[in-house]
Every structure is written in C-alpha cells, then in structure tokens.
Amino acid sequence: MNAELRYEGVQSSTLDRIRCNRHDDSGNAVVPRRSGGGEPLRCCLTIAGAGENIALVAYRPMTAGGPYAEVGPVFIHTADCAAPDAGSFPIDFRDRRAALRPYDADGQMLDGVVADPGTGEVELKRLFEDPAVDTVQVRNVVAGCWNFTVRRQG
Template identity: 40%
Template sequence: MRTAETSPAPGAPPAPEAAGTTGTVGATPATGTPRAPYTPRAIPPDVLARLRVVDDAGRSCVPYAATEGGEPLRCCLRSAAPGERIALVSYAPLRRWAAETGAEPGAYDEQGPVFVHAGECGGPARPGEYPFARPGALRALRRYDAEGRIAGGRLLELPEDPAEGFDRALAEAFEDPAVALVHVRAVEYGCFHFEVRRP
C-alpha cells in the first residue's frame, strides 16, 4: 500500500498519490478564516500499542523498512519516508469506536489493512489537516449512527481546495442528527483513511 489507495507488497513502486497533499481543516488557504470544526482522527496511541503486537485480525505485527516511502500512515496521518520502520496491520475502526461508546455495530463491523509506524511516533504530523488529500481524488464518506449502523454515505471527488470539499461533505453528513461519526475511505480499494466524529 504505497498510497492511501492501494495495498501491494512492500517494495512495490509508488503510486501517483504517494506524495499526497493535505488541506487545512477549518481555514481558508488565503486568510486562515475559520470554517468548520471537523477533526480527522488518527488511530489512538493505546490502540496502536496493541496493533503493534497483534492486529484486529489476530495476526502478529511484522515490521519492515519502507523502501521508497509513500505509505499512508494512520498513526500520524502522513506518508512514510524511505527507510522508516512501518507495518501493515488489520484494523477495525468501527469495532474500536464501539468499544469506547458501548455501541453494537453487529454486521457493520469491518476490518482492513492500514499502515502504521512499527514503533511509537508523535501522532499527527499536522493536526487539523485532512490527510492524503489531493484534487481529483475520490473518497467515500460512510456515515454511522450512535449504534454503529450505516446511516448513509456519499462519494466525494476532492475539488481544487480539498479542505473545502471535505468541510462541505462533512457538514452535509452532520446535518442529519442521527449521524455520530463518518469514516473517510479511498474509493478504489476501500482503504480506511481517517474518522471524523460529530463536533
């Protein structure tokens, strides 16, 4: 998974989104004027500590050195640099959220591959920015209610200002009072990128 979209074996050539860009959450590029209070959430440190031993599929963590970099790290919401120690682990974001909230997502519980640093890191490199965002990228925004059941969703093609596109789509999602959180995923491979909870 050299990018937020794909999951090839380590050492595969980087895909077009490897470098990635980010958009600032809640600020216009020119003025920094506040827009909306949406926060992309990385995988929490306590969960990462467990995933680095055994992942959500019950598999042992197998670290390796990023060859060319570009892997989208869900621990710090940035792309890996060449030589960094990383791991591809299975993660169940809705299950982890349900454990915190007491929700019962039932059959909506899913798990899939995500890249993380193999050891502790400092968390999001740029707090308050939408990660892995570039104009033209396709994202699926899945909405979930307080029980962890799907409550709608939409396809988003990121505009020239990706932050503005995310802000609009998330505002639309949270207009529905039943929506408790949104998962942002790549369209092509369905990879989980990050979670946004109701402000």
C-alpha cells in the same frame, strides 16, 4: 449547523498494544518493513516517505458492534510517532479522492458520498448537518480501506 469536527486515526492505546504485543488484535504478527513511499499511515495520518519503518496490520475502526464493524488492513509506524492534529483535516489526505461513510450512534450506515480531491472537508461538514450522523469514516475509494474517522467535538 456547522459542527466542529475531530479527526481520529488508530487510537493510541491500540497502537501501544499492537506495538508491545507484536501482533494486531486479529493475531497477525507485526512484520516491520521499509516503506516505499506513499503508504497512508493511520497512526499519524500522514503519507509515508521512502524508508520509514512501517507495518501492515488489521484494524477495526468501528467502536460500535454490528454488521458494519469490519476489520481491514492499515499501515502504521512500527514505533511511536506524532499524534495527528485532531482539530483539522489531515493535510496529506486533502488532495485524495475518498469515500465518506456516515454512521448513526448505533453503527448503522446512513448514506455515502465520494469526495473529489480537495472537497472532503466541505462534504464532511455537509454530512454532519444531519443530526443523526454520529461518525463518518473516510475511506480509500479504490481499495475501500479505512483512512480515518471523523466525529463531532465534545
């Protein structure tokens, strides 16, 4: 089975709420800053260029509850930005090492794999060959921070 996949950053409704309220869902104030360049943005799934208006906020990517529903730091633009192309692997993340964590529909982690630069798409398709896999979180290898979530289309 070769699943059609959907790539998701921070949900637009969550971004709207955080930007409007000027704090994240954990109560941390949104503190705008200029990017130094290189920060992975989880709103549009791009890498920031120098001088962009960004903020570091706390975010919980797991929609199901449970012990794996952790909250972690993510960079976002402080203003509206282009939504990521949900139909393709984010180009700015292709040449980065990543930890791929598959979860079942109940939010339990099934396995894990480290994808070398350029292999993330192949590894994701392999993980989704298992029908028990509901979502895969793509994470930073060193810091463990969530980058984006992948799920089957439909």
